[in-house]
Amino acid sequence: MEAKNPRRWWILIVLCLSTLVLVIDNMVLTVAVPPLAADLGATPQDIQWILDSYILVFAGLLLTAGSLSDRFGRRKVMIIGLALFGLSSLAATFAADPVQLIVARTVMGIGGALIMPSTLSILITVFDDTERRKAMAAWSAVAMVGLVGGPVLGGALIAWFWWGAVFLINVPIAVIAIVAALALMPESKGPKVKPDPLGAILSVVGMTGLVWTIIEAPHGLNWTSLAAAVLGLVGFVVWELRVKEPMVPLNLFRNRLFSGSSLSLTLVQIGNGGLLLVLTQYLQYVLDYTPTQAGLAFIPMAGASLLFNALGATLGAKVGNRVMIVAGLLTIATGFGLMSTLDADTGFVFTAFALFVLGAGGGMAMPSAIAALMSTVPPAQAGVGSALNDTIQQAGAALGVAVLGSVVSAGFTNAMPGSAPEAATRSIGEALALGDGAIAQAARSAFTTAMSDSFLISAFAVVGAAVLALFVMRQPKAAATAEQDRQPAMAAHH
Template identity: 75%
Template sequence: MQARDSRRWLILVVLCLSTLVLVIDNMVLSVAIPPLTADLGASAQDIQWILDSYILVFAGLLLTAGSLSDRFGRRRVMVIGLALFGVASLAAAYAADPVTLIAARTVMGIGGALIMPSTLSILITVFDEQERRKAMAAWSAVAMLGLVGGPVLGGALIAWFWWGAVFLINVPIAVLAIVASLVLMPESKGPQTRPDPIGAVLSVAGMSALVWTIIELPHGLSVPALAVAVVALAGFVVWELRTPHPMVPLRLFRNRTFSGGSFSLTLVQIGNGGLLLVLTQYLQYVLGYTPTESGLAFIPMAVASLACNTLGATLGARIGNRRLIVTGFAVSATGFALLSTLDASSGLATAAVSLLLMGAGGGLAMPAAVSALMGTIPAEHAGVGSALNDTIQQAGAALGIAVLGSVLASAYTAAMPATAPAAARLSIGSALGLGDAGIAAAARDAFTTAMSSAFLISAAGVVAAAVLALLVMPKKTASI
C-alpha cells in the first residue's frame, strides 16, 4: 500500500479547482451562444468553430500532454496549463470578432490539454486503493457542480454584465488553482525513460486530423484529412507496439475493464455531444427563457447527479462497477428518450424530469466507469493513461457534436416551409430575428422536430454504451 500524503485532501481541493475551471468554461459557453452570436455577428459556421476549435486542439494534444506530465512533472504541466487557460480566457472575454474568439479558444484548448490528464493522474498517485473511490466521487461531484452550476452562473453573468464575463470568470479560478498547487501539491513524475518524439508527432497529427474529419462531416467527408488520420494513427499504433520506449502503453487495452469502460464512456460522449447546445437553444429560442432561466433549468440534473454520485460511491464497492455503469446508462438513455418528446408547447416539466433522469444516471455510471478504468492504470503511466482515456472520449464528444449538429441543421431545414426566406431555413435564430410571427412559429415547430431526431440518436448511443459495458467489462471489476 502506498504511503498517504498528509495533505491529500487539500490536494484534492486543488485538483477539483483545476477541473472546475475546465467544466465551467464548457458549460457557460452553451448559454452564451445566443447573445454572443448577436454581438459578434457570428455565422453558424463561426459558432461551430468557436466550439470545435477547443475540442480539436484539446483532443489532438492530450496524449502528448499526458506523456509530458509523466516525464517533466504533473504539477508543473498542470500549472503551465492553468496559466495558458487563464490568459486565453482573458483574451476571449474581450474578443471583438469571431476570429479573435476562435484563436483564444484554441489557446484555451492547449491549456486544457495540459490540465486534464494531470488532475486524474495526480489523484491516483496521491490516494491509495482504500480512499481512491471516495476521492473519485468527490472529484466527480465537483465536476457535476460545474456542469450544472456553469449555465446558472453564466446566465447570471450575461444578465448582469455581458457575454464576455463567462470567460472572465475563469481567470480568478485559474489563479487560485495555480497558487494552491504551488503551495500544497508535491511534484510527482513517472520513471525517467527515453522521449518518444515520433510517437508524439504521429499522435498529434492523427488525432487532430481525425477530429477535423469529424467536425467537417456535416459539410461532407474530407478525404485528405481522413487519409492523414488513418495513416498517422495506424503508424502511431505500429510504432508504439514496436518501440522499446513507447509514449503510450497500448497494452492497457488488453484489460477488459479499461477497454470496456473507456469505449462505453466514448459512446456516452457521442450521445451527450449536443445535449447542452441543443437544449439551451430550445429553452431560449422556443420557450423564450433568459440565459439565467436556462441555466436554472439544469438544477434537477445537478441535484440528482450529486445524490446518486454519493450513492454510487457507497454501492460500487459492494455490487461492482459494471452493474452501476449499466444501470446508470439505462436511466440516462430513458432521459434522452423523454427529451425527444418535447415540442413547442411542452413547457419545462418534461425537460425537468428528463434532466432528473439523466443526472441520476450519470451520477451512478460516470464515477464508476472512471474509477474502474483509472484503477487499471499503473502509477508510472498515470498521466498518459489518463490522457489516453480522455482522448478517446474527446473524439467521441467531437463526433457527437458533428453528427448531432448535422442532424439538427438538416432536419430543421427540411421541416421549415419551402416558402420561408433562405436565412430562416438555415437557423432558428435568423428566423426569429425577422420579426414575422408566422415564420417564428414555424421555426419553433421545425426546431423541436429536429431536436427530437437528435435526442433519439443520443438515446441510442447511451443504450449502446450500456450494452458494451455489459458485454465487455468483467462482472466484478476491481475495487479501487
C-alpha cells in the same frame, strides 16, 4: 512519495479548483451562445467552430499532455496549463470578432489539455488506497457544483454584465490555483522513459483530423482531413505497438475490462456531447427562456447526477462495476427517449424530469465505468493513463457535438418550408431574427423536430453502450473483486 502527505487535503483543493475552471468554462459557454452570436455577428458555422476549436485541440493534445506530465512533472505541466488557460480566457473576454474568439478558444484548449490529465494523476499519487475514494468523492462533488453553478453563474453574468464575463470568471480561479499549487503541491513524475515524438505527432494529427472531418461533413467530405485522420490514427496504433517504450500503453485494450469500459464511455459521450448545445438553443429560441433561466433549467440534471453519483459509488463496490454501468446506461437511454418527445409547447416540469432521469443515469454509470478503466492503468503511467481516460471521453464528446450538431443543422434546413428565405433555413437564430411570425413558428417547429431526431440517435448510442458493457466487461468474480479493491470508484468530470 509519502503515502500520507501532510498537505494532501490542501492539495485536493488545488486539484478541485483546477478541474472547476474547466467544468465552469464548458458549461457557461453553452448559455452564452445566443447573446455571443448576436453581438459578434457569428454565423452558425462560426458558433460551431467557437465550440469545436476548443474540443478539437483539447482532444488532440490530451495523450501528449499526459505523457509530458509523467515525464517532466505533473505539477509543472498543470501550472503551465492553468497559465495558458487564464491568459487565453482574458483574450476571449475582449474578442471583437468570431475569429479572435476562435483563436482564444484554441489556446484555451491547449491549456485545458495540459491541466486535466495532471489533476487526476496527481490525485492518484498523493492519496493512498485508504483515502483515495474519499478524495475522489470530494473531487466529483466539486465538478458537480461546477455543473450546477456554471450555467446559473453564466446566465447571471450575462444578465448583469455581458457575454465576455463568462470567460473573465476563469482568470481569478486560474490565478488562485497557480499560487496554491506553487505553495502547497509537491512535484511528482513517472519513471524516466525515452521520448516518443513520432507517437505524439501521429496522435495529434489523427485526432484533430478525425474531429475536423466530422465537423466539415455537412458541407461536404473533406478528403484531406479524412486522410490525415486515417493515416494518423492507423500510424499511431502501428507505431505504439512496435516501439519499445510507447507513449501510450495500447496493450491495455487487450483487457476486456478496459476495452469494454472505454467503448461504453465513448458511446455515452457521443450521446451527451450535443445535449447541452442543442438543449440550450431549444430553451432560449423555442421556449423563449432568458440565459439565466436556461442555466437554472440544468439544475435537476446536475442535482440528480450528484445524488446518484454518491449512490453509484457506494453500490458499485457491492454489486460490481458492470451491473451499475448497465443500469445507469439504460437509465440515460430512457432520459434521451423522454427528451425526444419535447415540442414547442412542452412545459418546464417535463423537461426537468427528463433531465433528472439523464442525470441519475450518469451518476450511476460513470463512476463505475471510470473506476473499471483506471483500475487497469499502472500507477507509474498515471499521467498518460488518466489522459487516455480523458481522451476517450473527449473524443466521444467531440464526435457527439460534431455529429449531433450536424444532424440538427441538416434536419432543421430540411424541415423548413421551401417558401422560407434562404437565411431562415440556415439556423433558428437567423430565422427568428427576420421578425416574421409565420417563419418564426415554422422555425421553432423545424428545430424541435431536428432536435428530437438527435436525441433518438443519442438514445440508441447509449443502449449500444449498455450492450457492450454487458457482454464485453465479463471477468471472473475473484478478478472483479480484486479490481474493485485496488481502485476506488471514480466520478466522471466532463
